Amino acid sequence: MPTPIGRDAVKRLLREGQAQLVEVLPADEYADEHLPGAINIPLKSLDRETTASLDLGRPVIVYCYDYQ
């Protein structure tokens, strides 16, 4: 089950250097602005193929714009 996470925990995981950060918004919104170090995999194209570059054994943090 995915774990809800807050800002401080995101910062901690990124600081520890293990987490993989993924923005799931469309590419133009990602290009506009994104969290440092994030890669973009839009939700509509999120599948085994597009996530192949991610490490299954490391934590993954996903985010979009807000709660919507």
Place this chain on the structure above:
Amino acid sequence: MSPRAAWRLESIGFGRVYDYTAGKADWGSFGLPLEGQRPSTTRVGAYTRGDVPTCAPTDRLQEVCDRVEAAGWDTCFVVNAQRVVLGRLGRSALSARRDVTAEEAMSAGPSTVRPSFELDKACARMHTQNLTGLPVTRSDGVLLGLLRRAGSD
């Protein structure tokens, strides 16, 4: 959107999936850096003056006035121990120099903006409401500074 993405990643086989549901709106509202094509100079945070004077609600107004005047400012924010904005002492409150506490003299609950707020919208708001500045706070109410109208025009 991100909860669906998180579940999909789990179904693909990722074992540790975290969902930062508050997302980049929350990140930006705390003044944390964002990367991308939209330059930071289009945001309020780039023009926020972090040296705006502050005082505690129990401080005596006359002492606050002396301190604010010496620092060359004409406004001061009343904040609690966590630096959450409680109110503002504007020109009229500061010039009155009454023998009261800052809390008694302040205007409570000033309108605030986040550092990620678009600068042109903040400027428009200041023009429309004839404001000389807008306090900039994080989404938890902690004061980051002041966007001055003269400095942002």
